[in-house]
Amino acid sequence: MIHPSLRKKQRVLFILLLALISVTALISLGLGAAGLSYDRLIPVFLGEGTFKEEFVLFSIRLPRLIITILAGMALALSGAILQGITRNDLADPGIIGINSGAGVAIAAFFLFIPIEPGSFVYMIPLVAFLGALLTACFIYIFAYSKNTGLQPVNLVLVGIGFSSALSGAMIVLISSAEREKVDFIVQWLAGNIWGADWPFIWALLPWLVTLIPFTLYKASRLNLLGLNESVAIGVGVAIEKERIILLLTAIALAASAVSVTGGISFIGLMAPHIAKALVGPRNQLFIPLAILIGGWLLLFADTIGRNLVEPNGIPAGIMVALIGAPYFLYLLLKKI
Template structure:
């Protein structure tokens, strides 16, 4: 049974995070290349703004904000699941190569299999999932030992190796391509949230609508898996089946995010850790906090990044990396 005091603390933190997200969204809607008066945001939202205000809000700012929020949520939940099934606090879809696998698949698809622009955005999550799943399968295969099962530290090391190897593959892929395509891939890999249109939201939203409730439903299984294989076997859990299902969930979440925004690492590392520090390691308590926290972290990173340098700003992936890389080194030294 969950401590009522912890449940109350969780609800308070969730409310505070929701308020922070709303405040960040309001700030983000008002600032940018074409600034918008804050007292005009609410009228514009309800169709009472000028053409310029409606265009800025509904065609540029609001889609980008929603995409950023959804991607941050997906990456945070993916990281939380990976840390649970591997029992390794350093697991993150960007660090262990899953994002790289999705990125290579999307790059190959974009460079060599041109399709109509309208169809591309809906195919990207599927292509990214295929690449990420193959990468995750190989990492899992090389990390598994017949007598000892999955080796958490080995998984991270092999994942980092795969990430580096796939980065090399990406360089080879783009080295002989046209300048325009190379520029697009380079910005995409840096974690630039450039796709800001409603079809992008439609493409990624179904993945989150299905996978977030499923992950929350499986939270208790994650609790048991985190206790170790012997404890899981003792309560009758089919370890490999649960691990594979949860791994597919984590891969699908990460790949749907990568397909839209490119390579953004460390959100899936930081958000679960901060959430655990707030309410403890029980998945039912910290995963909802991690989801909102991941969305807010990426949202504030993109809001800061796109207003620092003209004209295109700094990619959100770089802003997050500036914070996340030192945090990763701290965790690595501590563990």
């Protein structure tokens, strides 16, 4: 039973985070090299802008903003699931190799498989999912022990090893590719928001619309998986089955996000931790907040990064890493 005061606190924080995202989004829409000032935003939204203003807002800034928020939400939720099923606060789809698996699959697909531009947008999340799924299967096989089953610590350690190996595989792919295609892969590796167009939103949105409610439905199972295994088994949880289902959910969320934003790490690490610090470790309470925090973190990083250095800015992945890497070290030192 969740105390009513915690529920009330969660609702208040949820509204405040929505307001924070809205304010940051408004600031983001008004910033950029192209001429679109803040006092023109509302007239342009109402259809009273010039062709240039409408193009800048509806074809460049708004789709990028929506993609960034959605991807941040997906990465945050993926991280929350991974931390729950591994019982490890350092788990993150970027750290344990899932993002790297998706990246290698995208790179190989982009380099070697010819496909029509219209189909490319919708194929990329599926290709990323298959690459991440294959990587997760190998991680699971190598982390599994006949005597002790799947140990969460082993899963994380093996995942970090696979992440390093896949980074090497990506370098091999780059070395054999054409210059134009290498530029795309390098942007992906840096975490550049490259899929900033409306078709990419329609490609990403169904994954979140399906998997966010499913994860919230499974929140009580995540709570039980965070307990001692004997306790979870005692209350009737099929541990291996639930772990696999939730692991697939985390993989799908991470793969769909990085397919349009590139290799972004640490969102899935930081957002759940911040949410837990606000309302506690119950998944029903902190997951909705973590989703919003993840969306805001990536939006904030992208807004700062693209306006910090002219003309191309700093990729959002690098901005997030500048914050996330010290945070990861802080958490690591706390656990030692």
